[in-house]
Amino acid sequence: MIKVLFFAALRERLHCDQYTAHCATPATVESLLLHLQQHNEQWQQALSGTELLCAINQTMVSHSAEVVAGDEVAFFPPVTGG
Amino acid sequence: MIKVLFFAALRERLHCDQYTAHCATPATVESLLLHLQQHNEQWQQALSGTELLCAINQTMVSHSAEVVAGDEVAFFPPVTGG
Amino acid sequence: MTVFVAVQTDDFCQASEYDELRRNAGCGAIVTFCGLVRDLQSTTLSGMTLEHYPGMTEKALKDIAYIAKSRWKLGAVHIIHRVGTLKPNEQIVLVGVASAHRAEAFSACEFIMDYLKNRAPFWKKEHTAQGAYWVEAKVSDQQALARWE
C-alpha cells in the first residue's frame, strides 16, 4: 500500500488530492506512474509529463527511485514558490 | 594656488589636515606631490607611497591627472569604509 | 549556526528578523532578501494563492539552510515563507543570513533563494481579472541554480 499525494495544477487536473495505490512493491516511481496512468484517460495524460516532479517521504527523488510499501509518494509540477 | 587636503593615517603622519600649495599651474598630481615632498623629510617619506590615492574636486583621479589653480586636491590612503 | 525556518499564513516582520540576525556575535554582515506579491505582467493581479506540501516545505527549507551552511561560514540563516491567499504588495518570502564577511552572506542568501525557487514545494496561483492560473516555472530559475553547481 502506497500513499500517493498530488499538488497544485496536477491535483486540479486529476480532481484528486490523495490516492492509495495497491501496486506490487518494491516498485519504482516510473512503475508506480504506469500503474496510476491506468486509472483513466485523464490520469494517463496528466501523469505522463516528463516535467513531473516526485518526492518520496518528503524528499525529492528521480523517477528511477525505489518505492516500498508504506511510502508516501508525492507528484507535483515544477515548483514556483519564493 | 591649490587647496590640498590630507586624510586618515596620512593626515596624522603629516600632522596636517589642509595645506595651500603655491606651485606653478597647470601641474599634474605627480608634480604637485614632488612639490609637497620638498616640505621636509617627514613629508617626503609620507607622500612617496605608491598606494596614495588622489581626488581632484572630490573625484578620484590617477597621478597623471592635471591640476589647475583653484582645484581642491585630496590625498589619502586606500579607503576602508563599509 | 542558528537556523530558523517557518511556513506560515500570517505576515512576518522583516525588522524582527533583522534584529535577531544582528544578535549573532562575530557576524559583521547581514543580508536579507524579501519577495513581494507584484503585478509584473501588467495584468490586473488581484491576489495570489500559495499552495504547499505541508511537512515537506519545512523540511526542504531546513535542508536548504544546511546546504548553505556546508558551503559558507554562516552565523545564522532565517527562512520564512508564507502560504495561503496573499494580496498585491504583501510579503511572500524572507531569507536572512548573518556572516562574518559580506561575500559569504551575499552568496548564501542568493543561493538559498535560487535553491528554494527550484526545490521547495510551493506553487503559486495568480488571480487576475482574466481568471486564475498557475504560475509556470521559469527556465531562468533553473539556470540561476545551475550556476552554483
Add this chain to the structure above:
Amino acid sequence: MTVFVAVQTDDFCQASEYDELRRNAGCGAIVTFCGLVRDLQSTTLSGMTLEHYPGMTEKALKDIAYIAKSRWKLGAVHIIHRVGTLKPNEQIVLVGVASAHRAEAFSACEFIMDYLKNRAPFWKKEHTAQGAYWVEAKVSDQQALARWE
C-alpha cells in the same frame, strides 16, 4: 529610479529603509545589506572611529548608485553610511536595493558594497586595549570589485 544617500553620525533604522524600499511599485525583490562593528580579530575592540572626506562621500555614494543603475534595472537604491565614533555591535552601513527581479537586486546590492569598499572616502580607526590603529585596506576587497569589470 529613487536614489537616497546619507552620511551621518546618528544611527539609522533598517526597518524604515526596508519600508521605503517596499513602496516602489513593480519591485518584487528587496535586498538589504547591513555592516556592523565587530571584533573579528579577537582583539579587545572597544570601538571605532570613522573618518571621511565631507562632501566627497555623499558624491561618491551617489555616483556608485547611478553606476549600479546603469548596469541593472532598479527601482530604488538607498545607501547610508555612518561616521564618527561607533561602539561594538553598532550599525556602520546600509545598502538597500529594490528591483523587479531578485538577480538584479542581489547583484546591484553586492556591487554597490564592493564599489563602496574601494572607492568611497571613509577610513576606519579601531580602538583596542592595545591602542588605536588604522584599518588596512584588504586585497580581497580589490579582488571583489575586479569581478564586476
